Amino acid sequence: MKPRIKFLLGGALVLGTAGYLMASAISETGVYYLTPGELSAKTKVDPTFYETGVKVGARVVNGSIVRDPGGRQVAFKMTDGAQTYDVVYRGITPDTFTDDVDVVVEGRLGRDGTFRATTLLAKCASRYENAPDKYKDTPGYKQAEKRA
Amino acid sequence: MILVGELSLWVALLMAVWAATVSFAGGQMRRGDLIASGERAIYATFAMVVLASLGLWTALLTHDFSIKYVASFTSANLPKIYTITAFWGGQSGSLLFWALILAGMCSVALWTNRDRNRELMPYVSGTLALVLVFFLATICLGSNPFERLDWIPPDGRGMNPQLQNPGMAIHPPNLYFGYIATTIPFAFAIAALLTRRLDAEWLAAVRRWALLSWFFNTTGIVLGMWWAYVELGWGGYWAWDPVENASLLPWLVNTAFLHSIMVQEKRGMLRKWNVTLVVSAFLLSIFGTFITRSGIISSVHSFAQSPVGKWFAGFLIVAIIATAYLVTTRLKDLRSHTELESMISREAAFLYNNLIFIGIAFSVLWGTMFPIISEAVRGNKITVGPPFFNTVNVPLGLLLLLLTGIGPLIAWRRASVANLRRQFAAPVGGAIAVGVIFFVLGLRNFAALLTYTFSALVLTTIAQEFYKGVGARRRMYDESAIVALPRLVARNRRRYGGYIVHLGIVVIFAAFAGLAFKREFDVNLRAGESKTVTDAWGHQWTFLSQGISRYRVLNREVTAIALDVTRDGKNAGVITSEKRQHVDSRGAPTFEPSTEVGIKGSFKQDVYVVLAGVRGTDAAEIRVTFNPLVRWVWLGGALMALGGLVVMWPQAERHRARAKSAVPARTPVHEQLPGLVRA
Numbered sequence: 001m002k003p004r005i006k007f008l009l010g011g012a013l014v015l016g017t018a019g020y021l022m023a024s025a026i027s028e029t030g031v032y033y034l035t036p037g038e039l040s041a042k043t044k045v046d047p048t049f050y051e052t053g054v055k056v057g058a059r060v061v062n063g064s065i066v067r068d069p070g071g072r073q074v075a076f077k078m079t080d081g082a083q084t085y086d087v088v089y090r091g092i093t094p095d096t097f098t099d100d101v102d103v104v105v106e107g108r109l110g111r112d113g114t115f116r117a118t119t120l121l122a123k124c125a126s127r128y129e130n131a132p133d134k135y136k137d138t139p140g141y142k143q144a145e146k147r148a
Numbered sequence: 149m150i151l152v153g154e155l156s157l158w159v160a161l162l163m164a165v166w167a168a169t170v171s172f173a174g175g176q177m178r179r180g181d182l183i184a185s186g187e188r189a190i191y192a193t194f195a196m197v198v199l200a201s202l203g204l205w206t207a208l209l210t211h212d213f214s215i216k217y218v219a220s221f222t223s224a225n226l227p228k229i230y231t232i233t234a235f236w237g238g239q240s241g242s243l244l245f246w247a248l249i250l251a252g253m254c255s256v257a258l259w260t261n262r263d264r265n266r267e268l269m270p271y272v273s274g275t276l277a278l279v280l281v282f283f284l285a286t287i288c289l290g291s292n293p294f295e296r297l298d299w300i301p302p303d304g305r306g307m308n309p310q311l312q313n314p315g316m317a318i319h320p321p322n323l324y325f326g327y328i329a330t331t332i333p334f335a336f337a338i339a340a341l342l343t344r345r346l347d348a349e350w351l352a353a354v355r356r357w358a359l360l361s362w363f364f365n366t367t368g369i370v371l372g373m374w375w376a377y378v379e380l381g382w383g384g385y386w387a388w389d390p391v392e393n394a395s396l397l398p399w400l401v402n403t404a405f406l407h408s409i410m411v412q413e414k415r416g417m418l419r420k421w422n423v424t425l426v427v428s429a430f431l432l433s434i435f436g437t438f439i440t441r442s443g444i445i446s447s448v449h450s451f452a453q454s455p456v457g458k459w460f461a462g463f464l465i466v467a468i469i470a471t472a473y474l475v476t477t478r479l480k481d482l483r484s485h486t487e488l489e490s491m492i493s494r495e496a497a498f499l500y501n502n503l504i505f506i507g508i509a510f511s512v513l514w515g516t517m518f519p520i521i522s523e524a525v526r527g528n529k530i531t532v533g534p535p536f537f538n539t540v541n542v543p544l545g546l547l548l549l550l551l552t553g554i555g556p557l558i559a560w561r562r563a564s565v566a567n568l569r570r571q572f573a574a575p576v577g578g579a580i581a582v583g584v585i586f587f588v589l590g591l592r593n594f595a596a597l598l599t600y601t602f603s604a605l606v607l608t609t610i611a612q613e614f615y616k617g618v619g620a621r622r623r624m625y626d627e628s629a630i631v632a633l634p635r636l637v638a639r640n641r642r643r644y645g646g647y648i649v650h651l652g653i654v655v656i657f658a659a660f661a662g663l664a665f666k667r668e669f670d671v672n673l674r675a676g677e678s679k680t681v682t683d684a685w686g687h688q689w690t691f692l693s694q695g696i697s698r699y700r701v702l703n704r705e706v707t708a709i710a711l712d713v714t715r716d717g718k719n720a721g722v723i724t725s726e727k728r729q730h731v732d733s734r735g736a737p738t739f740e741p742s743t744e745v746g747i748k749g750s751f752k753q754d755v756y757v758v759l760a761g762v763r764g765t766d767a768a769e770i771r772v773t774f775n776p777l778v779r780w781v782w783l784g785g786a787l788m789a790l791g792g793l794v795v796m797w798p799q800a801e802r803h804r805a806r807a808k809s810a811v812p813a814r815t816p817v818h819e820q821l822p823g824l825v826r827a
Contacts, residue, residue, distance in 0.1 A: 003488045007496060011503050014547070018507040021540045022514060029535040032528060033519055055531055072670060072760075072769060092670065092760040092771055095381075095727075096740045 031055050031106065037082030039109060055106045056115065058085075062099045078103060078115070085109065089117040096122040150212060153203015154294040157244075160196035160251075161284040163189045168277035175270030175343075183270045187258050190273055193280055194251035201248045204241060204293050208234055214300045217241055217293045223306035225703045225733040230307055233317040237307060239441065239456065240293035242320065246437075247283045249321075249328045254280065257332045257357070265353050271339030279331050286459040302734075309704070309730045309742040315375030319368055323395055326365030327433040330398060332357040334430035337423050341474040344481050346419065351409060354426060356796065358405055361429070363792040365399045370785030381743035381758045383668065383773040385781065388537040393516045394436030397509055401429040404505035411498045414560060416485030420475070421502070423482060427471045432509075434464050439516070490562040497555040504548045511540040546598050549657055552650050553579070553605035556613060571612075578608035599661040603654045610647045617644070641794050648791030655784030662753075662777030669772045672763070673711075683774040685752060690714045694722075696766055704728045705737075709759045709768045713748065723748050725759040725770070754778045 033055045034042065042049040058078035065076040073090045087105060097103065097120065107117035167189035174182030204217070208231050213219040221234045221241070230237075236245040254276040261269055287293070310316070333354035340350035372395065373385035386392060405425040411418045438460035475482075488495060514521075515532045522530040557571040582604035583597060591597050614633070617640070621632040637644040665684035673679060675695030682688055692712040699706055707727040713720040726744035731737050746757040756773040763769060 003491050003496070006491050007488055007499060010491070010500065014500065014503055015507055018511060018540060018544060021543065022511050022536075025536040025539040026518065026530075026532055029539070030518070030522075030530045030532045033531040034529070067763075092758070092769065095742050098740060 033057065035080040035082070036078060036085050037080050039085075040083040043109065049109070050111050051108050053106065053108055055104060056085075057102065057104050059102050060097075060099055065097075065099065078105065085113065085115045087115045087117055089120045091118075091120065093120060094122045098122075149206040150203050150215070150294065153200040153206070154292075156196040156199035156203070157284065157288055157292075157294070160193045160200065160247075161281065161288050163193040163196060164277050164280040164284055167193060168274050168281055171270050171274035171277055175274065183273075186270065186273050186277065187262075190251070190254050190258055190277060190280070193277075193284075194255045197244075197248050197251045197284075201235070201244060204235060204244060205232065207294075208232070211304070213302070213304050214296055215293075216295045216297050219297060219301050219304040221304070221307055223304040223703075223732050223738070226304075226307055227312070227702075229317065230312050234307055236320050236324070237311055240287065240291040240295070242324070243283065243287050243291055243456070244293050245321070246324055246328060247280065247287060249324055250283060250331060251280060253328060253332060257335075261353065265336075265349060267343060267345060268336060268339040268350060268353070271342045272335045275335035275338045276331065279335070282459075282463045286456060290459050291456045303732050306703075306730065306732055306738045308739055309728060310379055313375060313379050315371055315379065319371035319375050321368075322364050322371055323368030324364075326361050326363070326368050326395075327398065327437065329357055329361030329364060330402070330426075330430040330433045333361070333426045337426045338471070338474065341423065341471075341478050344478060346423070346478065346481050348413065351412060351422065355406075355409060358402055358409075358426070358429070359792065359796050362399070362402045362406060363789065363796060365395070365402060366785070366792060367789050369395050369399060370782065370789075373785075374782060377778070378745055378747065379742075381745045383666075383756055383758070383771070383775065384663075385778070388515070388534045390516045391436075391440050393512050394432075394439055396512055397432040397436060398429045400505050400509040400512070401425055401432055404502045404509075405429065407498050407505075408502050411495050415495055417488070417495060418499075418502075419484060420479065420482040423475060425502075427475070431464065431467060431471070432513075434460060434467065438464055492558060492563045492568070494555065494558050494560045494563075497551055497558055501548065501551050501555060504544050504551070508541055508544050508548075511544070512537065515540075542595055545657070546595070546602060549599065549602040549606065549654070552653060553602060553609045556609055556647070556650075574612050575605050575608040579605035593661075593664045596661040596664050599657055603658050606650060606654045610651055613647055614644070637794060641797060641799065645791045645794030645796075648794055649788050650791075652784045652787030652789075652791060655780050655787060657784075659777040659780035659784060662780070663775075665776045667774045670760075671770050671772060672767055673709075673770060674767050681772065683753065683755075684776055688716050689720075689755070689772075689774075691723075691757075691770070691772065693768060696762060696768055703732075704730045707759070707762060709770065711746075711757060711770070713755070721748065723755065723757045725757045727759050727761070749779050751779055752776065 031053050032042075034057075036056060036058050039049065039054060039056060056078070058080050061077035061079050061084065065074060067074050072092065073088065074093055075086065075088050077084050078087050079085075087107075089105070089107075101122050104121040105115065105117035106119040107115055109115045167186045169186075170182040170189070171186030174180070174184075174186055206212075207215050207218050208222055209228075211218065211222070211224050217238060217240055218234075221238045222231050226234070234241065236242040254273075257276070258269070258273055261272070265272070336350045336354045336357075340346050372392070376382075376387075377385040402425075405422060408418050408422055408425065412422050438457060441456050441460065488499070490496065515536050519529045519531050522528055553575055557568075557575065559567050579601050583601035586597055586600050591600070614636070617636045618629055618632045621627055621636055622629065625632070627635065667681075667684055669679075669681045671679045671681075671691070673691070673693035675693055678690055678692035680688060680690045690713070692714075694710040694712060697708050697710070699708075705728070707729075708724055709726075710722055710724045713723055723746040725746035727741050728744055729737050729741045730739055743758055743760075746759075748755040748757075753774050753776040756775050758771045758773075760769040760771055
């Protein structure tokens with residue numbers, strides 16, 4: 001066999017393995033990334049979406065955060081406007097987790113309609129840059145508005 | 149000054165347009181005056197961008213809050229150093245910073261090639277000018293840092309406290325340098341494709357730039373990891389976040405290129421491949437910038453969504469189509485001069501090395517893009533996380549580590565059995581010995597065991613290479629080992645610098661494997677209470693809370709916990725962790741609170757303490773993480789950077805002597821091009 005052919009075979013083997021690993025890893029660890037509205041639509045059509053690991057991106061409902069005084073549990077509501085879910089999360093919340101922030105939670109939606117999150121990421125629009133509407137709440141802006 | 153800066157941005161854009169036009173025209177018509185004018189226009193662009201940058205810096209330092217950028221990212225009480233670094237802290241400023249560095253690099257590239265590669269240079273400067281046009285147009289029309297507010301706030305919003313860290317002040321510029329430096333090799337590749345001068349000439353011209361890019365990319369990534377580790381408080385340094393992946397992609401491709409370039413130099417093979425890699429490194433840099441700034445992929449640390457994304461997408465599409473067209477129409481000129489002779493050869497090892505690098509890059513790209521791909525194909529957004537990247541990349545990474553040990557030992561063209569036996573005896577022996585020792589010591593994690601076995605192989609390979617090199621010098625020049633070692637490295641910088649990089653890689657891999665033994669504990673402590681836990685090494689640690697203190701300092705309010713730490717009953721000092729609420733100059737809180745991690749580091753492990761929160765008045769919620777071998781990651785990163793420096797360092801006297809004999813004297817540009825007539 002020509003070395004070139006041998007190399008190509010070896011290469012195909014390496015890339016094939018990598019491809020197989022990728023495909024299997026996606027089917028095993030890939031999760032749906034949905035909004036509460038989409039999740040609600042899915043569960044209506046296909047009840048297996050209850051108690052299945054999914055990722056949900058939503059906004060924390062203002063004033064809904066309740067921290068368990070003893071332990072590390074936190075409960076809150078998340079919404080995308082179309083659907084609102086209660087969320088329960090055990091663990092340390094990130095610094096950026098406050099009212100009205102966008103969160104990404106990973107976990108399972110129970111049949112009781114409560115989402116049990118195993119991971120909680122808070123994504124703040126102002127992380128590096130302040131969104132313009134957020135700017136309007138600053139004291140400086142309000143003062144300037146008053147003067148105008 | 150601010151107005152001057154704003155105006156010079158527009159002048160810079162016009163200059164760059166002029167440079168692009170006359171450079172290509174000059175190259176086509178072979179008119180030296182146009183070519184010279186194009187180059188001068190790029191120098192002028194650089195000067196204009198410098199003026200613009202000085203303008204922005206003036207605005208920042210004089211706290212001119214009428215400028216939106218200044219008001220958005222700084223405040224009157226922000227420490228001066230961060231007021232200066234705020235230049236690249238936000239979207240539009242960082243684009244200006246990009247243009248500044250790009251124009252600077254373009255000027256350096258043109259200057260160092262003023263007597264060289266003259267056939268290529270018109271197209272090089274034309275391509276560079278086009279890239280400059282893109283960035284300057286994006287800044288002027290899409291995201292102008294000099295944009296004014298229609299009201300003047302009394303104070304700015306301040307800088308995100310997480311960015312107020314020395315790591316954050318130097319990590320982004322490093323990454324930018326790495327990203328931007330890919331532009332020069334890209335321009336040379338385009339010029340070589342356009343002129344069909346695809347021999348060694350353009351490769352020699354770009355190697356140093358590719359190395360420079362690799363160097364800054366490496367330091368940028370490692371500094372970013374360090375920043376994430378000490379600042380974000382989640383206990384790790386790499387999360388496979390899209391933005392992190394974006395910085396890894398050009399690095400992988402660049403590293404592949406720095407290996408495959410040797411195959412082309414020695415054997416005339418891989419010519420298509422090398423052009424493709426150089427072009428891809430640039431496109432991936434732009435792509436990385438695009439996904440960071442467009443908000444197309446949700447990332448924990450992306451810039452806010454902005455119209456700039458569209459500009460980048462457009463540029464990317466044009467660049468991909470143009471380069472794909474150029475490469476496919478020149479395939480004939482890119483044919484290999486030789487064929488692979490044997491599977492047991494250095495070049496075959498390099499081929500596999502490249503294949504794996506590209507495999508890793510592809511899997512990272514695929515995983516990063518998967519939410520978009522799956523949504524487009526199947527209508528469902530599906531995300532993959534760290535498990536995906538680890539499943540795919542741990543085996544590929546181990547294979548790569550194995551090749552790092554094998555590659556340097558095999559001869560070029562065709563290795564003989566005698567050669568293999570002689571070269572492999574010690575490294576294989578060393579690897580097996582280390583594997584057995586670790587197994588006997590009780591290491592049962594398969595991936596970690598393989599990592600340490602392969603690491604031993606690479607280490608012995610490197611040691612053997614140095615030993616042989618030093619031995620040869622001692623025989624030839626009768627030097628002592630102490631003299632011979634530095635001279636050996638100095639005389640063969642590429643080779644031995646490369647080995648130092650490999651050493652850094654081994655150290656980093658060994659540290660990664662330590663993550664398998666990470667331990668994490670969540671504890672609740674009131675003042676006077678304590679908790680005892682055991683780490684992966686078997687040490688018993690006791691953490692005794694001294695209670696919580698609250699105080700005000702500089703621009704923040706601090707809530708701190710202090711823990712008395714004992715290890716195996718012996719006093720091990722105090723660890724403190726803080727929660728900081730930053731305030732503006734009038735005492736109003738800005739941003740969300742941030743965490744200051746308490747780290748007690750050693751070469752064995754880091755004890756990583758985070759104050760998660762306070763319940764009631766004195767019950768502290770604390771997360772304690774034992775992170776094994778983390779310090780070795782930074783050490784390995786430093787070694788890689790050192791190796792990169794050794795390779796890049798100019799080969800002083802001999803090099804200059806050779807250059808002198810090759811080029812008799814400086815001649816004006818138009819006289820160097822045969823057949824040029826000054827109009």
